[in-house]
Amino acid sequence: MRLTVNGQTHEVDVEPEMPLLWVLRDELGITGVKYGCGIAQCGACTVHVDGAAVRSCQLPVGELTGEVTTIEGLGQPGALHAVQQAWIEHQVAQCGYCQSGQIMAAAAFLALNPEPTDQDIDAVMSANLCRCGTYPRIRAAIKSAAATMRSA
Incomplete structure (x- = not known):
């Protein structure tokens, strides 16, 4: 295959x-x-x-x-995807186990919706679970990444 x-x-x-x-x-x-x-x-x-x-x-x-x-x-060292960079800036990860899935979901979401509302983010990202409960930081990072992507 x-x-x-x-x-x-x-x-x-x-x-x-x-x-x-x-x-x-x-x-x-x-x-x-x-x-x-x-x-x-x-x-x-x-x-x-x-x-x-x-x-x-x-x-x-x-x-x-x-x-x-x-x-x-998704991104490379020195050329991270906007979502990866936002995750770092907003210190989203705690244990980090769910983060690759969270980042991949967020990147695909932002490609379709470059100006998401909090409700949009919550609706899409609620399907990705985080045991550490960093949901407010996830939302902030997605909003930040969206702004970066719109200005690029």
């Missing part, structure tokens, strides 16, 4: 029903994507497929159509 992840093409020999999450982590060694619940309820495994936020724990690799971007491919 051939897939493109973070701009690189990979050949993997896996069963088509294997979830994308495990292909990324176990076959390709891309560990920024996290296992949380395994039932697409927590958001820790969120990646982009052609720019759309997708729960990789429930996407069989055989059904994958499009290019995958993980947190490792």
Whole structure:
């Protein structure tokens, strides 16, 4: 099976029903994507497929159509995505486990809605769980990233 992840093409020999999450982590060694619940309820495994936020724990690799971007491919050291930079500036992460999924969800959301309200942010991001409860900082970081992206 051939897939493109973070701009690189990979050949993997896996069963088509294997979830994308495990292909990324176990076959390709891309560990920024996290296992949380395994039932697409927590958001820790969120990646982009052609720019759309997708729960990789429930996407069989055989059904994958499009290019995958993980947190490792969203931005680069010295050239972070606006959401990654805002996460740092607003000190969002505490334990950090959910953060790659949170950031990937926020980046996909802002690509569709560059001027979100608090209600928009809460509605979209409520599907990504954070045990540390940094939701006010997440909202502030998303608003900050949106402003940065609009001025770029």
